[in-house]
Amino acid sequence: MPRVLTFKVNIETGNQGPNETVNFCFNGHKMPFDNVIGSNEPESIFEGGFDVNSYAHSLTLVGPEKGKWDIEKITVDYECEGEKPYVVKWGAVTLDEKTEVNIWQDPPVPSFDV
Amino acid sequence: MNFIKRFFTGMKEKDSVSGPAEVENTPSEPNATSASQPAAPEPATTNENFSDAPPAPRTVLHAPVLKENLFPESSEEILIKAQPSATGDQCLFTVNRVLMNNCSWYFDSFESAAESALAEALFSLDDVETVLVCESTVTVTRKDKTLVDWAPLAKEVGAAIRGVLKEGNVLIAEKIISSIPSEETIREGIQKVIDEEVNPGVAGHGGQINLLDVKGNSVTIQMGGGCQGCSAADLTLKQGIHTSFRKAVPQVGAIFDETDHTAGLNPYFS
Numbered sequence: 465m466p467r468v469l470t471f472k473v474n475i476e477t478g479n480q481g482p483n484e485t486v487n488f489c490f491n492g493h494k495m496p497f498d499n500v501i502g503s504n505e506p507e508s509i510f511e512g513g514f515d516v517n518s519y520a521h522s523l524t525l526v527g528p529e530k531g532k533w534d535i536e537k538i539t540v541d542y543e544c545e546g547e548k549p550y551v552v553k554w555g556a557v558t559l560d561e562k563t564e565v566n567i568w569q570d571p572p573v574p575s576f577d578v
Numbered sequence: 579m580n581f582i583k584r585f586f587t588g589m590k591e592k593d594s595v596s597g598p599a600e601v602e603n604t605p606s607e608p609n610a611t612s613a614s615q616p617a618a619p620e621p622a623t624t625n626e627n628f629s630d631a632p633p634a635p636r637t638v639l640h641a642p643v644l645k646e647n648l649f650p651e652s653s654e655e656i657l658i659k660a661q662p663s664a665t666g667d668q669c670l671f672t673v674n675r676v677l678m679n680n681c682s683w684y685f686d687s688f689e690s691a692a693e694s695a696l697a698e699a700l701f702s703l704d705d706v707e708t709v710l711v712c713e714s715t716v717t718v719t720r721k722d723k724t725l726v727d728w729a730p731l732a733k734e735v736g737a738a739i740r741g742v743l744k745e746g747n748v749l750i751a752e753k754i755i756s757s758i759p760s761e762e763t764i765r766e767g768i769q770k771v772i773d774e775e776v777n778p779g780v781a782g783h784g785g786q787i788n789l790l791d792v793k794g795n796s797v798t799i800q801m802g803g804g805c806q807g808c809s810a811a812d813l814t815l816k817q818g819i820h821t822s823f824r825k826a827v828p829q830v831g832a833i834f835d836e837t838d839h840t841a842g843l844n845p846y847f848s
Contacts, residue, residue, distance in 0.1 A: 564636045564638055565638070565641050576660055578658050
């Protein structure tokens, strides 16, 4: 598993959004995002990030404490130690008070043309 | 402040508030209570006063990953990308052509490749051990497990695939395509071997295997319980589960594992 230096998220909210603090869970520890721009109100874009400097076992976006959160798209930019920066995009998902969604993916395995 | 600093700062703050009370109520020191100190409360009371109980675990969902096209859509040239696995034992070749439509086939020897031009061409290369053709991909394992650099063999494989496609021969033998049973037959056979052979075997480690999906003759499984997050999961999958599946249902093609080994509440070894 790589050491994550920092990651940034861009979350596009659909029709339903709780407009509350957005938290993530890194290796089971729930934290709010730093450098927040925007919100998770309906039809809004939320941006945030975190300087992690730790090895990633798991990384999830935590659902709202109350209500539902319709997410249309999640884009995560990762910077990991010894790896080129990479971006992963996820499609639609709906979160609530009982769910979280995985936003971790290992650095891509190198590929080449043959 | 980075993650570690913030986490440990939180721990210290928590200790400074709740530390002394926890020492007083430590059940392992029942004789430490003196006449001047209040009697130690019942453990149940202590638990009620402990305000930092972990929240109920949430279910981890998996949103679909949006993949960008590997190749330009308009290209008429045969394009092939090679992607060696992290373990180095196999290499995935993705082609901008359909090689098998809605099904897959596993070739374990040169003999099994008879009349299948694609597999025959690949087995004619010295170091190719097995070939799995699925939709627009070919997965090759090599005989020499000590070699890490796939580049030389990958170029030969790429040239072989390109050559066969240009010749326009039958890629996969008709007898193979016609021998593929229905999804229901595949599902019944795989579920039977999971119930009767695989799951009893992994139950000793608290593990279990679930059949998630059957598409054509390709199956998708998920490892749960003690298998999820286990360091030997890859070995169990390739040397145990694959072998059992192919022995019980020889027509099974690709076997996909959709286990998230970074999640789970009770991994056997994380």
